[in-house]
Amino acid sequence: MRVETTGLDGLLRLTPTPHVDERGFFTRTFDDATAREAGIDPAAFVQDSQSRSHQGVVRGMHGRVGGGEAKLVRAAHGAVLDVVVDARPMSRTYGRAESFVLDDEDFVVLYIPRGFLHGHQTLTPTADVCYRIDATHDPTEDVAVHHLDADLGIVWPVEITTVSARDRAAGSWAELAARLSAS
Numbered sequence: 441m442r443v444e445t446t447g448l449d450g451l452l453r454l455t456p457t458p459h460v461d462e463r464g465f466f467t468r469t470f471d472d473a474t475a476r477e478a479g480i481d482p483a484a485f486v487q488d489s490q491s492r493s494h495q496g497v498v499r500g501m502h503g504r505v506g507g508g509e510a511k512l513v514r515a516a517h518g519a520v521l522d523v524v525v526d527a528r529p530m531s532r533t534y535g536r537a538e539s540f541v542l543d544d545e546d547f548v549v550l551y552i553p554r555g556f557l558h559g560h561q562t563l564t565p566t567a568d569v570c571y572r573i574d575a576t577h578d579p580t581e582d583v584a585v586h587h588l589d590a591d592l593g594i595v596w597p598v599e600i601t602t603v604s605a606r607d608r609a610a611g612s613w614a615e616l617a618a619r620l621s622a623s
Contacts, residue, residue, distance in 0.1 A: 441474045446540075448526045448533045452478055452551040453540065454512075467547050469514060470572070480510075480551055484574040490516070491569045493562040496601030500559015501585045501592070501610070503527055505623070508554035509575040518567030519543035520560040523594055525585070525613075528555035529620050535613070537592050542569070557585055561596045583619075584610035 444453045454474065458467035472482045493499060500523065513522060522542045526533045541563070542548055552558055560569060584607060587594065591613040 441468065441471050443474060443478045446538055448524060448536060448538050448556075449531050450553040451524060451526075451538065451556065452480075454478070454549040454551060456547050456549070458547060469547065469549060469570075470512065478551070481574075484510070485512070485572040486576060487571075487573040489571045489573065491571075493520075493567055493569070494601065495562050495565050496598050498559065498561045498587045498596060498600050498603050498607065500607065501525060501557040501587055501589075501594075502559060503557040503583045503585075504554070504575075504578070504581040505583055505620070506578070506581040507575060508581065509573050509577075510554045511552050511558070511574065512549050512572040513542065513552060513558070514547065514549040514570050515542040515544055516568045516570045517544050518562065518564035519545075520562050520567050520569055521597055522550060522560045522569075523558070524550070524552055525557040525592060526555070527557050527616065527620060529617075531555070535591075535617065537594055539594070557583075559587060559594075561598065561600070563598060583616055585613050585616050586610040589613045
């Protein structure tokens with residue numbers, strides 16, 4: 441498994457090497473030793489979750505304040521454009537967004553540290569996204585920024601077909617930034 445840094449401090453891209461033959465493929469999606477070498481505590485993950493979405497669906501931009509959560513994210517089926525935003529006020533990459541295609545061909549896994557916003561758009565007829573999360577969900581820590589916020593400037597590559605009521609009602613990056621800087 442290859443580990444690469446990204447343009448956002450602390451955000452890592454992990455790319456496994458699948459073994460392909462006439463039967464299909466086999467790939468490792470997580471490796472304890474690789475995680476440790478990259479500075480990730482494998483024992484920290486306490487929850488695995490999965491979402492399934494249809495083409496054009498946008499989920500996000502979601503995050504946590506307070507203790508927050510770190511996560512490993514991958515597409516088990518289909519493809520998504522995965523977007524992360526550094527929401528850590530003391531970070532040199534604060535407020536910057538970066539996008540990655542996660543799919544069932546390259547098997548890329550993103551390590552998203554605590555303090556980031558995260559969302560994705562489904563690019564294929566359906567996509568399953570798997571998450572390994574290092575903290576029990578605390579709904580009092582939930583924050584969301586509107587997926588079309590002009591300050592973030594996220595370009596969603598396909599027509600947006602469905603967004604949850606929560607995401608349609610999400611606030612702005614400016615509002616969250618003011619809240620974060622007051623903390």
